[in-house]
Amino acid sequence: xxxxxxxxxxxxxSRLEQLGQIGALPGGGCCRLALTEEDLLGREQVIGWMxxxxxxxxxxxxxxxxxxxxxxxxxxxxMTGSHIDTVRTGGIYDGxxxxxxxxxxVETLNEAGIxxxxxxxxxxxxxxxxxxxxxxxxxxxxxxxxMPLEDALATEGIDGxxxxxxxxxxxxxxxxxxxxxxxxAFVELHIxxxxxxxxxxxxxxxxxxxxxxxxxxxxxxxxxxxxGTTPMRLRHDAGYAAMATGTFVRExxxxxxxxxxxTVGALEIQPNxxxxxxxxAHLTVDLRNTDNERLKQAETELAAFVEQLAEREGIEVKxxxxxxxxxxxxxxxxxxxxxxxxKALGHSVMRMPSGAGHDAQMLARxxxxxxxxxxxxxxxxHNINEYTAPEELEAGVNVLLRVLLDLAE
Amino acid sequence: xxxxxxxxxxxxxSRLEQLGQIGALPGGGCCRLALTEEDLLGREQVIGWMxxxxxxxxxxxxxxxxxxxxxxxxxxxxMTGSHIDTVRTGGIYDGxxxxxxxxxxVETLNEAGIxxxxxxxxxxxxxxxxxxxxxxxxxxxxxxxxMPLEDALATEGIDGxxxxxxxxxxxxxxxxxxxxxxxxAFVELHIxxxxxxxxxxxxxxxxxxxxxxxxxxxxxxxxxxxxGTTPMRLRHDAGYAAMATGTFVRExxxxxxxxxxxTVGALEIQPNxxxxxxxxAHLTVDLRNTDNERLKQAETELAAFVEQLAEREGIEVKxxxxxxxxxxxxxxxxxxxxxxxxKALGHSVMRMPSGAGHDAQMLARxxxxxxxxxxxxxxxxHNINEYTAPEELEAGVNVLLRVLLDLAE
Numbered sequence: 001x002x003x004x005x006x007x008x009x010x011x012x013x014s015r016l017e018q019l020g021q022i023g024a025l026p027g028g029g030c031c032r033l034a035l036t037e038e039d040l041l042g043r044e045q046v047i048g049w050m051x052x053x054x055x056x057x058x059x060x061x062x063x064x065x066x067x068x069x070x071x072x073x074x075x076x077x078x079m080t081g082s083h084i085d086t087v088r089t090g091g092i093y094d095g096x097x098x099x100x101x102x103x104x105x106v107e108t109l110n111e112a113g114i115x116x117x118x119x120x121x122x123x124x125x126x127x128x129x130x131x132x133x134x135x136x137x138x139x140x141x142x143x144x145x146x147m148p149l150e151d152a153l154a155t156e157g158i159d160g161x162x163x164x165x166x167x168x169x170x171x172x173x174x175x176x177x178x179x180x181x182x183x184x185a186f187v188e189l190h191i192x193x194x195x196x197x198x199x200x201x202x203x204x205x206x207x208x209x210x211x212x213x214x215x216x217x218x219x220x221x222x223x224x225x226x227x228g229t230t231p232m233r234l235r236h237d238a239g240y241a242a243m244a245t246g247t248f249v250r251e252x253x254x255x256x257x258x259x260x261x262x263t264v265g266a267l268e269i270q271p272n273x274x275x276x277x278x279x280x281a282h283l284t285v286d287l288r289n290t291d292n293e294r295l296k297q298a299e300t301e302l303a304a305f306v307e308q309l310a311e312r313e314g315i316e317v318k319x320x321x322x323x324x325x326x327x328x329x330x331x332x333x334x335x336x337x338x339x340x341x342x343k344a345l346g347h348s349v350m351r352m353p354s355g356a357g358h359d360a361q362m363l364a365r366x367x368x369x370x371x372x373x374x375x376x377x378x379x380x381x382h383n384i385n386e387y388t389a390p391e392e393l394e395a396g397v398n399v400l401l402r403v404l405l406d407l408a409e
Numbered sequence: 410x411x412x413x414x415x416x417x418x419x420x421x422x423s424r425l426e427q428l429g430q431i432g433a434l435p436g437g438g439c440c441r442l443a444l445t446e447e448d449l450l451g452r453e454q455v456i457g458w459m460x461x462x463x464x465x466x467x468x469x470x471x472x473x474x475x476x477x478x479x480x481x482x483x484x485x486x487x488m489t490g491s492h493i494d495t496v497r498t499g500g501i502y503d504g505x506x507x508x509x510x511x512x513x514x515v516e517t518l519n520e521a522g523i524x525x526x527x528x529x530x531x532x533x534x535x536x537x538x539x540x541x542x543x544x545x546x547x548x549x550x551x552x553x554x555x556m557p558l559e560d561a562l563a564t565e566g567i568d569g570x571x572x573x574x575x576x577x578x579x580x581x582x583x584x585x586x587x588x589x590x591x592x593x594a595f596v597e598l599h600i601x602x603x604x605x606x607x608x609x610x611x612x613x614x615x616x617x618x619x620x621x622x623x624x625x626x627x628x629x630x631x632x633x634x635x636x637g638t639t640p641m642r643l644r645h646d647a648g649y650a651a652m653a654t655g656t657f658v659r660e661x662x663x664x665x666x667x668x669x670x671x672t673v674g675a676l677e678i679q680p681n682x683x684x685x686x687x688x689x690a691h692l693t694v695d696l697r698n699t700d701n702e703r704l705k706q707a708e709t710e711l712a713a714f715v716e717q718l719a720e721r722e723g724i725e726v727k728x729x730x731x732x733x734x735x736x737x738x739x740x741x742x743x744x745x746x747x748x749x750x751x752k753a754l755g756h757s758v759m760r761m762p763s764g765a766g767h768d769a770q771m772l773a774r775x776x777x778x779x780x781x782x783x784x785x786x787x788x789x790x791h792n793i794n795e796y797t798a799p800e801e802l803e804a805g806v807n808v809l810l811r812v813l814l815d816l817a818e
Contacts, residue, residue: 193638228603254641261637263684263685265680355636
């Protein structure tokens with residue numbers, strides 16, 4: 001077919017840098033929180049490029065945007081894409097690579113005069129990051145029918161504004177019915193956001209699974225006491241309970257092993273004084289696994305530990321679920337296509353799970369789906385120092401090109 | 410002698426309540442941080458009462474105040490007293506009871522027309538709490554020669570003002586040479602600030618020892634990472650290190666047992682987000698024991714644990730000593746006098762250590778010293794809910810009266 005076709009690295013990087021200028025932060029990176037003025041400017045830039053490339057642009061009531069490239073035959077397109085919203089201190093690659101990589105594939109095909117049998121589509125989904133409106137991956141979740149549109153539009157953000165109001169105000173609310181266009185298959189190119197590819201010296205990750213996520217909040221209430229005059233046996237130390245829980249989460253993750261990770265990233269105690277036993281402690285627990293049974297096991301063990309701890313320490317504990325997504329397994333045939341395409345292009349490739357959530361995991365509910373990962377320097381993401389080298393980006397988009405051609409013929 | 414002599418409970422409580430009105434907080438309790446305007450007003454009130462009771466009032470360059478009641482013979486007085494400064498959210502008993510209990514003893518003797526052989530002295534020492542200027546027990550430390558006056562005067566407070574400037578401004582700097590008057594013996598009445606007397610149903614504590622105190626600050630520096638994409642084995646989690654240290658401190662205190670206590674009361678991690686491995690953590694460790702060898706053992710074990718932990722986790726740790734006081738053992742004869750006096754008055758009494766620091770531990774460097782404890786409701790202190798019932802206060806001051814008479818005859 002078109003085995004020698006390659007994308008244009010410089011053009012790809014140039015678009016990433018141009019989009020990164022919108023909402024650029026002083027020290028590097030950028031801030032384009034979903035449905036802000038900066039997001040609008042980013043949308044206008046990308047939609048402008050879509051028009052330049054001859055794509056038929058539509059958007060739905062969630063502000064999801066689709067650029068369609070007709071094929072020689074009708075039917076649902078092979079879709080690629082990701083998101084262009086960022087966290088508050090985001091990099092220029094997270095999400096953007098998947099969208100602009102898709103545009104680069106389209107331009108490469110345009111230049112070569114290739115028209116695929118099935119239509120192609122480059123999409124970006126609203127509010128993937130969830131940094132302003134919870135939950136994350138909201139646009140793709142609504143697109144696949146996993147959340148009613150009305151619920152999404154009524155979601156209040158951290159600044160009090162609602163999704164629907166913001167969509168209206170910035171003019172991003174489209175008239176295409178939600179769920180359109182239908183999709184034949186979905187492929188998302190994304191930076192890894194972790195250290196595994198770099199550590200392994202491997203260029204391409206063929207993502208097999210997305211970890212299930214369990215976010216919990218625990219609040220312990222004990223009794224504030226003098227650290228000198230209160231014997232250990234008479235203490236009801238909320239701070240100790242929080243720290244013991246954090247220590248347990250590490251032991252639990254190590255013991256379960258495999259893909260299991262466990263993190264206490266947020267912890268606050270009160271009154272937070274050197275010589276006072278804490279009466280209040282608040283912490284979050286982030287548990288993830290690609291295997292839902294093991295993830296449930298981790299949740300169950302944590303709950304049992306916390307219950308016994310609270311009873312032993314004579315304190316109260318309140319539990320709240322902040323987020324819970326089951327793991328997602330991608331279509332094995334799709335994963336094999338990514339792997340084969342990378343090999344055919346001479347790139348090293350490994351199968352791996354995704355530790356972060358992505359739009360692809362929502363699309364997997366409605367069509368065969370795969371993800372392509374490229375390395376993240378030092379595993380850093382959601383950080384202005386996020387970086388992937390031009391040749392690594394190029395390798396990823398060439399794999400995307402090949403997989404899309406493969407699927408569209 | 411004067412076995413039937415008793416103090417006046419109502420007069421005692423009335424003085425405690427009057428002094429508690431100075432710097433009174435809206436919800437109860439009071440705030441008279443050392444060398445503030447509120448402290449000055451408190452000093453003026455107490456010095457006024459000293460004059461009313463016929464005491465010869467002197468103050469030294471540290472602002473320590475002494476009210477002398479001459480005896481039938483000259484020589485160093487038997488001294489009692491404590492402090493009248495409070496923490497920011499203090500109660501009306503901590504410190505104040507020891508000073509106003511001393512005045513109540515004097516008034517009781519005055520009414521009965523009793524003149525003791527040795528002089529008596531009621532003192533209050535500057536900045537016992539250390540809530541504005543470190544270290545705590547500063548006035549009594551200077552009085553006994555444990556800290557050069559110049560160093561104390563140059564000490565900068567949390568608000569940037571120096572001790573010397575404050576003493577000048579509020580006019581509390583006296584002209585008596587530091588260390589005067591000399592002291593024959595010292596007895597301090599104080600609330601327990603812990604739950605042991607109340608839990609044991611005992612009226613009087615005969616304090617044998619004051620716990621040694623070791624305050625340390627630990628700062629861990631690791632690497633911030635994505636909580637989903639970073640495998641456990643590649644983490645350098647400063648938050649985990651802090652929590653594991655807090656968990657270890659509890660195990661350590663339990664294992665050493667006896668009087669050993671260990672507390673992590675302050676802990677902060679950064680960036681403090683649910684899905685980010687912490688790169689910074691800061692915590693304090695408060696270790697106390699009446700046995701200095703065991704306290705040193707606890708410090709050594711903690712240091713070894715932290716070193717191994719930091720190495721295993723691949724993070725940096727910085728250590729700083731915030732405070733270190735050796736334990737103090739009171740004169741056995743003095744402790745026996747407290748015990749005997751309590752028994753003679755028909756009160757239940759137990760020997761016990763003090764978990765908090767007190768001026769008496771400084772005085773113990775220069776004279777036979779003892780402390781009398783009365784119960785604290787729910788063990789609460791440094792809190793506006795601090796409370797000791799009038800009859801419990803009365804019992805303590807009657808014991809103080811008896812011990813002082815015993816020492817002064």
